[in-house]
Amino acid sequence: MTVRRTLAKVVGLCDLDVGDLLQAANGREALELLQGHWVDLVLSDLNMPEMNGVELIEQMAADPMLQSVPVVVISTEGSRERIDQLVESGIRGFVRKPFTPEQVREVIIETLGVADS
Amino acid sequence: VKPIDRQQLIQVVADVLEAQAFMFADEGDGDLPEGAGPCAEIRFDGPARGHLALALHGGLAVDLAANVLGLEPEACTADIAADALKEVANVACGQILTRIWGEEVVFQLGIPAVRQLDAAGWASLARAPGVAGVRVDGVAVLVQGVTED
Numbered sequence: 460m461t462v463r464r465t466l467a468k469v470v471g472l473c474d475l476d477v478g479d480l481l482q483a484a485n486g487r488e489a490l491e492l493l494q495g496h497w498v499d500l501v502l503s504d505l506n507m508p509e510m511n512g513v514e515l516i517e518q519m520a521a522d523p524m525l526q527s528v529p530v531v532v533i534s535t536e537g538s539r540e541r542i543d544q545l546v547e548s549g550i551r552g553f554v555r556k557p558f559t560p561e562q563v564r565e566v567i568i569e570t571l572g573v574a575d576s
Numbered sequence: 577v578k579p580i581d582r583q584q585l586i587q588v589v590a591d592v593l594e595a596q597a598f599m600f601a602d603e604g605d606g607d608l609p610e611g612a613g614p615c616a617e618i619r620f621d622g623p624a625r626g627h628l629a630l631a632l633h634g635g636l637a638v639d640l641a642a643n644v645l646g647l648e649p650e651a652c653t654a655d656i657a658a659d660a661l662k663e664v665a666n667v668a669c670g671q672i673l674t675r676i677w678g679e680e681v682v683f684q685l686g687i688p689a690v691r692q693l694d695a696a697g698w699a700s701l702a703r704a705p706g707v708a709g710v711r712v713d714g715v716a717v718l719v720q721g722v723t724e725d
Contacts, residue, residue: 460655460656460659461641461644461645461656461659461660461662461663462663464645465644465645468645468646506666506685506687507687508687534670535666535667535669535670535671535685536670537670537671537673537674537679538674538679538680538681538682538683539679539680540680540681540682541682555670556596556666556667556670557592557595557596557667
């Protein structure tokens with residue numbers, strides 16, 4: 460809840476033309492949302508109950524409808540090996556916690572390829 | 577159990593509180609202050625197994641949540657405060673693992689949980705291995721980091 464609230468606030472401060480901002484408490488809820496909504500970007504934590512971020516990324520990669528949706532991981536993870544594994548699995552960005560709003564803004568702009576206004 | 581390096585533990589908690597909540601921790605006179613309040617605990621497993629606990633006295637968890645989320649303290653319910661404390665413990669745990677074991681190893685982190693400590697529970701935690709006390713704006717904080725055989 461804290462991370463979602465914080466990210467929602469940060470995204471709101473990004474000065475980007477963001478439409479709907481959907482929120483899920485874990486990977487399973489995120490997959491359910493993704494089945495019913497087309498999204499441009501997924502910001503995901505790794506350490507989540509029920510379905511963690513790695514499982515979410517694996518499930519998205521295995522789904523033809525979701526495998527092209529860019530995923531940015533925002534996590535306390537500090538293992539280079541784990542981050543390399545995530546990059547190999549196709550994530551488009553990684554931000555380590557604690558993060559600054561600027562870090563999140565930069566990775567969103569870079570991932571979506573939108574102009575920095 | 578084996579305590580995690582006290583100075584590293586204190587430094588990580590101070591750094592995370594500052595970065596996430598704009599709160600500044602100091603060791604005070606180095607004592608283990610009395611208190612009562614919520615305590616978040618998160619387990620880790622990998623090259624070492626153990627846990628980190630973070631306990632905040634009184635209403636400090638509400639102030640923490642307010643700062644992290646940019647809300648008025650009055651808007652922070654107990655659930656919101658507990659969730660913010662869990663998140664800070666989660667981040668502190670990830671940071672301490674990297675600082676001690678480096679970036680080349682992989683740890684699995686558990687899902688943080690919060691329990692309420694009364695004065696006796698707080699005192700018990702204060703006497704436990706691997707506990708350090710700090711203060712944030714004069715309010716007591718306990719942090720525990722231990723590994724297990």
